Amino acid sequence: MADTTPNEKPDYKSVLASVDKEGRRRWVEARIVWGRWRRWRSALAIPLIAFYCAIPFVMIGGKPAFQLDIATRKFYLAGVVFWPQDLTYFVILALLGIVGTLLTVALLGRVFCGWFCPHNVFLEMVFRPVEHLILGGPGNPGKTPAWRAALMWFVFVLIAGGLANAGTAIFIGADAFHAYVLLDWAAHPYATGFWGILFVCILFNFGWFRDQTCTIVCPYGRFQTAMLDSHTLTVAYDAKRGEPRGHLARADARAASSFELRASSPQATAETGVGVVAGSPPPPAPRPQPQSHGDCIDCGLCVRVCPTAIDIRNGNQLECIHCAACIDACDGIMDKVGKPRGLIRYASEEQLAGRKRQILRPRTILYAVVSVVLVGVLIYRLQGRTDLLIAPLRQTAVPVREADPAGRDCVRAALPLSLVNRSDRDLRVAIHLPDALEARVVMSQEFLTVPAGGRITATPIVFIPRGSFSTRHLDVALEGRDEAGTVLGMAMTAVRAP
Ligand code: SF4
Numbered sequence: 001m002a003d004t005t006p007n008e009k010p011d012y013k014s015v016l017a018s019v020d021k022e023g024r025r026r027w028v029e030a031r032i033v034w035g036r037w038r039r040w041r042s043a044l045a046i047p048l049i050a051f052y053c054a055i056p057f058v059m060i061g062g063k064p065a066f067q068l069d070i071a072t073r074k075f076y077l078a079g080v081v082f083w084p085q086d087l088t089y090f091v092i093l094a095l096l097g098i099v100g101t102l103l104t105v106a107l108l109g110r111v112f113c114g115w116f117c118p119h120n121v122f123l124e125m126v127f128r129p130v131e132h133l134i135l136g137g138p139g140n141p142g143k144t145p146a147w148r149a150a151l152m153w154f155v156f157v158l159i160a161g162g163l164a165n166a167g168t169a170i171f172i173g174a175d176a177f178h179a180y181v182l183l184d185w186a187a188h189p190y191a192t193g194f195w196g197i198l199f200v201c202i203l204f205n206f207g208w209f210r211d212q213t214c215t216i217v218c219p220y221g222r223f224q225t226a227m228l229d230s231h232t233l234t235v236a237y238d239a240k241r242g243e244p245r246g247h248l249a250r251a252d253a254r255a256a257s258s259f260e261l262r263a264s265s266p267q268a269t270a271e272t273g274v275g276v277v278a279g280s281p282p283p284p285a286p287r288p289q290p291q292s293h294g295d296c297i298d299c300g301l302c303v304r305v306c307p308t309a310i311d312i313r314n315g316n317q318l319e320c321i322h323c324a325a326c327i328d329a330c331d332g333i334m335d336k337v338g339k340p341r342g343l344i345r346y347a348s349e350e351q352l353a354g355r356k357r358q359i360l361r362p363r364t365i366l367y368a369v370v371s372v373v374l375v376g377v378l379i380y381r382l383q384g385r386t387d388l389l390i391a392p393l394r395q396t397a398v399p400v401r402e403a404d405p406a407g408r409d410c411v412r413a414a415l416p417l418s419l420v421n422r423s424d425r426d427l428r429v430a431i432h433l434p435d436a437l438e439a440r441v442v443m444s445q446e447f448l449t450v451p452a453g454g455r456i457t458a459t460p461i462v463f464i465p466r467g468s469f470s471t472r473h474l475d476v477a478l479e480g481r482d483e484a485g486t487v488l489g490m491a492m493t494a495v496r497a498p
């Protein structure tokens with residue numbers, strides 16, 4: 001590889017490294033290099049892969065640990081079932097996800113992409129190692145012996161099938177997956193068809209599309225890259241130390257030639273003694289010469305191991321997923337040439353410039369505080385979460401003064417309610433007012449049935465003794481109780497005395 005000069009630098013800001021000048025795809029043949037970061041990533045990948053594959057089949061308290069049941073509009077998380085009526089929880093979770101992402105990106109850059117993202121975990125820890133094992137190294141399956149390519153695709157098909165199983169179970173549930181897809185796939189074309197589409201997508205993604213998912217499709221990567229600042233920890237090349245780059249041998253040659261040039265000058269002759277004739281006084285010892293190049297020997301290994309084919313020496317780029325493969329590659333090279341590690345390392349721009357990296361800065365403090373508040377709100381709401389959600393509706397009938405069936409002087413009011421069942425079983429509900437009020441509730445039937453995950457409306461008529469009103473307004477707590485008297489849900493409403 002020729003030494004790179006500024007004029008020869010590719011236009012890396014406007015051209016994808018994986019696309020050639022004609023706009024055709026350049027197949028990324030990323031090499032796998034072992035180093036401390038690869039070992040850490042592998043150690044993390046094992047539990048992550050187990051988690052991603054097993055989570056749809058794990059049950060907590062008889063309910064799925066994670067299931068996104070679109071058909072019945074239910075979402076299971078950690079054994080708790082959420083219904084569309086639980087939108088507030090999703091809003092809080094979504095806000096938490098956004099703010100948590102902002103905080104993580106501000107502190108650690110794209111750590112999710114390189115270390116946790118299922119796409120990169122499976123591509124770099126499963127599919128690419130399998131490819132290298134079978135093809136004997138990085139290679140384009142289209143250009144390798146047919147039997148090796150066929151074997152590789154056969155193994156890819158098996159892995160993609162396994163992942164499609166887990167993906168399908170996330171959407172239809174472990175039991176339905178077992179019954180519909182494994183045992184009786186022909187009788188359930190929708191479930192089987194979903195599995196088939198997922199399988200093709202997974203095989204296409206990991207077998208062919210690969211890095212383009214990160215560089216072309218994923219909006220999350222672009223969003224994260226835009227959120228980096230000069231204090232964010234990124235995978236960075238230390239240009240001050242590495243430049244001007246040059247091949248080791250050529251650099252040495254340059255140093256030598258520079259030394260010879262200097263030696264041929266009269267001033268240099270006096271300094272170094274080169275060119276001094278025999279019999280002259282012994283020349284002074286040569287002074288150490290300044291290194292003519294930086295620590296980067298321009299071996300290009302950091303580019304060849306990059307799964308998105310970028311050259312990190314050009315600075316942080318949109319395509320960098322912070323996988324740290326180039327750090328391992330460069331550390332290995334530095335070990336070989338006897339230079340200190342860390343020419344490419346995790347560092348912020350501030351650290352590279354020799355300044356201190358600030359973790360606590362206004363945006364990280366703000367994100368952390370908002371995250372803590374959102375977590376607190378979520379916990380508070382989850383603790384108060386009941387199976388029955390009672391929502392008072394607008395009262396259209398004006399309350400009147402009327403004697404109740406027992407002849408007491410009461411305020412009679414109609415209280416329209418919406419009753420939402422957030423559990424996965426039918427609920428039989430009676431509406432009560434606090435016993436202390438000695439109020440009477442009249443409904444068309446004593447117990448209303450609210451179907452699992454369903455919503456009904458009801459308009460109980462309440463008779464509240466006139467003596468309970470100290471002013472013209474009375475706030476009353478409405479309770480929904482089951483047949484055993486257990487309170488399933490509660491709501492506050494106001495009754496106005498005539
Ligand atoms: S691996 Fe290190 S030495 Fe080799 S080109 Fe990259 S930065 Fe330079």
Ligand code: SF4
Nearest residue numbers: 306320321323324326
């Ligand atoms: S530049 Fe380095 S950290 Fe970024 S994607 Fe390439 S190998 Fe990974």
